Amino acid sequence: MAIAAAVIVWSPQLAGQASKNRPMIAGCPSVSAKFHPCALEKAKTFTPPRMPDGTPNLQGIWDAPLAMGFQNIEDFPGDRSPGGFGPAVSVIVDPADGRVPYFPWARAQRDENIKKYIDPYAQCLPTGVPRQMANFRTRQITQSGNLISIVNEAGGHIYRVVYMDGRPHLSPAFKLWMGDSIGHWDGNTLVIETTNLNGRWWYDSEGHFASDALKVTERLTLVDIDTMHYQATMEDPTVYTRPWTIVFPLERIKEKGYEQMEEACHEGDHDAAGFVLGGYQPYPGVRFP
Numbered sequence: 001m002a003i004a005a006a007v008i009v010w011s012p013q014l015a016g017q018a019s020k021n022r023p024m025i026a027g028c029p030s031v032s033a034k035f036h037p038c039a040l041e042k043a044k045t046f047t048p049p050r051m052p053d054g055t056p057n058l059q060g061i062w063d064a065p066l067a068m069g070f071q072n073i074e075d076f077p078g079d080r081s082p083g084g085f086g087p088a089v090s091v092i093v094d095p096a097d098g099r100v101p102y103f104p105w106a107r108a109q110r111d112e113n114i115k116k117y118i119d120p121y122a123q124c125l126p127t128g129v130p131r132q133m134a135n136f137r138t139r140q141i142t143q144s145g146n147l148i149s150i151v152n153e154a155g156g157h158i159y160r161v162v163y164m165d166g167r168p169h170l171s172p173a174f175k176l177w178m179g180d181s182i183g184h185w186d187g188n189t190l191v192i193e194t195t196n197l198n199g200r201w202w203y204d205s206e207g208h209f210a211s212d213a214l215k216v217t218e219r220l221t222l223v224d225i226d227t228m229h230y231q232a233t234m235e236d237p238t239v240y241t242r243p244w245t246i247v248f249p250l251e252r253i254k255e256k257g258y259e260q261m262e263e264a265c266h267e268g269d270h271d272a273a274g275f276v277l278g279g280y281q282p283y284p285g286v287r288f289p
Contacts, residue, residue, distance in 0.1 A: 022066065025249050026227035030066050032091045033098070036247040039229040040221070048188055048222040051143055056188050058141050058148075058220060061253040061260065062228065067091060067134035070204035073246060074099055091134075094233075094245040100208055101241045105289045113207030117283040118275045120201045124265035126158045126177035128201035129194045129216050130232035130246065138253055138260060148183060148190070156265040162192050169195050175212050177201065190220040200285050211286045213238045226252040239286065 022030050028038035048056040068088055075098055076088040090098030102110065121127055127135050137153040146165040152158045162183040170180045175198040183192040199212035214236040221229045228250040235243045 025066065025251070026223050028223075028249075030249070031089050032247045033093050033096075035249060036093045036229070036231070039223045039227070039249065043188070043221045043223045043229060046188075046222060046224055049225070053145075055143070055185055056190070056222060057143065058190060058222065058228070059143055061138045061140045061258055062250040063138050063253055064134045064230075064248060064250055067248040069136040070131050070134045072206040073204045073208055074206075076206070091246045091248050092244060093247045095242075101244055102239065103241055106209075106239045106286075109287060110207045110209060113202070113209060113283065116281060117207070118272070118280045119205050119207075120283050121155060121205070122275070123272050123282065124156050124269065126201065127152075127155055128177060128197055128203075128210075129160070129179055129181070130218060130234075131201065131203055132158055132160065132178070133218070133230055133232070133250070134248060137263075138258075140260060151260070153260040154263055156263060157260075160194075169193075172196070175199075179216070186219075188221060190218075192216075192218040192220070194218070198285075200283065202283070209239070209286060210234065210236050211238045211288075220250075223249075226254065228252075238288070 024030060025035065026039065027042065028035045051057050070091075072088045073091050075090045092098045092100065095101055100110075121131070132150065132152060133139065135152055135154050135158075139150055139152045142149045142151070146163065148162040148164060150160045150162070158178065160178050160181050162181040164183050166184070167182065169182060174180070174196050176196050177198055177200065179194040179197040181192050181194045183190060185191070194216040197210070197212060197214050197216070199210055199214065202209055214234060217233045217235075219231040223229050229247065230250050231245060231247045233243050233245045234240070
């Protein structure tokens, strides 16, 4: 069982049934493999609202109700042990088997991660990308000229600034928890390329990982006024045999006057000490053979 449940204000049993309880979203099946082609087809006929500069308006507060906080990005039958997560359906649409295409040594390391190490998010460390977009509770997107900001409610208010002015990425010498995000528009789709990640986080609560060579390419497309198709493709030739892609929907929060709550993740937190006493260690990052 992954060591993350103690910091999650959320029911894994209910969340594990999310796709079953909501079989459809925006007129498409909610399971990622089926939502992906359906939502992209619907997006072709939708005309999104525009910002004053003519670009699509993605602003708002968005939830990821079917991503389940990335308890596990692969198919997962569920864990019946105390505090264990409920079942999950893979958010991976490519490869078609729904599994991360690790090299054999990396698959073995992922298995070791969940037996020996603490999910960095359970220590209130930043989620990295793309977990930020699937994290529990909401994220607010704000567009302002050549900047787009993404600010999360959970995880100690992690955030990213996406630069839209065509600047180059930072030098590879710089490694950041949330990376360096450069964006551009491809028609009505926001494309974000993130590099310079530090590889010290997990994709989910079950030990899936990358190195600091990772490049993430995200595509955010409105399907209708209240639904977004989110797609991320991961490339890391040091850990994976090929690129791979995840997809899930984002839904607009429509509650009038909704405000993101303050989450004081570190204050009064006693979980980390308990994990260490239980024999788990802080995650050291990738261990190359």
